[in-house]
Amino acid sequence: MQYVTARTILPMLALLGSLGGCSLMKDASDSLVGPGEETAQLTPRSVTFRDLLNLPQPKGKILAAVYSFRDQTGQYKPQPSSSFSTAITQGGASMLMDVLNESGWFIPLEREGLQNLLTERKIIRAAHNKPNVPMNNADPLPSLVAANVLLEGGIVAYDTNIQTGGIGARYFGIGLDGQYRVDQVTVNLRAIDIRSGRVLHSVLTSKTVYSKAVSADVFRYVKFRRLLEMEAGFTTNEPAQLATLSAMESAVIHLISEGIVSNSWALQNPDDINNPVLQYYLNEPTTIM
Numbered sequence: 001m002q003y004v005t006a007r008t009i010l011p012m013l014a015l016l017g018s019l020g021g022c023s024l025m026k027d028a029s030d031s032l033v034g035p036g037e038e039t040a041q042l043t044p045r046s047v048t049f050r051d052l053l054n055l056p057q058p059k060g061k062i063l064a065a066v067y068s069f070r071d072q073t074g075q076y077k078p079q080p081s082s083s084f085s086t087a088i089t090q091g092g093a094s095m096l097m098d099v100l101n102e103s104g105w106f107i108p109l110e111r112e113g114l115q116n117l118l119t120e121r122k123i124i125r126a127a128h129n130k131p132n133v134p135m136n137n138a139d140p141l142p143s144l145v146a147a148n149v150l151l152e153g154g155i156v157a158y159d160t161n162i163q164t165g166g167i168g169a170r171y172f173g174i175g176l177d178g179q180y181r182v183d184q185v186t187v188n189l190r191a192i193d194i195r196s197g198r199v200l201h202s203v204l205t206s207k208t209v210y211s212k213a214v215s216a217d218v219f220r221y222v223k224f225r226r227l228l229e230m231e232a233g234f235t236t237n238e239p240a241q242l243a244t245l246s247a248m249e250s251a252v253i254h255l256i257s258e259g260i261v262s263n264s265w266a267l268q269n270p271d272d273i274n275n276p277v278l279q280y281y282l283n284e285p286t287t288i289m
Helices: 006-019 047-053 092-103 114-128 240-261 270-274 276-282
Strands: 062-066 106-110 149-171 174-193 199-223 226-237
Touching (some): 047 092, 047 240, 092 106, 092 240, 174 240, 270 276
Parallel strands (some): 062 106
């Protein structure tokens, strides 16, 4: 039986510490393991959000109505999660409204909560028939704005374990291994002409959801009847809702690009067709499996 001394234990500890990723303690307020408590912040966005913000200006903004953007996959989280927990976010319409608003090309109109909006308008009309009308209700109500296009679609697929793999090694009781898994979410977005009901453009976009786990361990006898056993590791899972949000951003950019080429809508400056973002999405090839 081989033993290790303190001189060899220290490098092992250093190795395990480095495999944990960042420092185990950022400051005194953090816990011993993990990143510790964090304050609320704006939702992180991917590179597609930067592309969305860098789109050229339109000749005129498009009034768009979104009634729903549902999860059409019907998938639930695997056990041991609750059988009522869905694998995909149910807030697709809210996320799409944010993407449309940030693009600078659309004026999204509230339709998902239309019944609530109509109820409030009834309350204001009822107040007009009474004396001492509040100042905020004194003016007559204008008609609701009608949309130019109707945006339909949904989250149409969520495929799990489309790619898995890993690697590992062990030498003299010191082991290291890593594993990864790739899922994929797919969304569909359609622009529909309200007057004719014709589908002007339809786009399918997909985004991978990447998860990985890295762990290391030491299992050695330091001396007779003295066993050293240590473990360290971390797991990262890309949030499925952020991948869905990125797929929506990509779908909106593709929809805008296709509409420009087909003259469904126009650029403020026609020369902006050479904008790097537009050129990238217009020339993005479709992968043939």
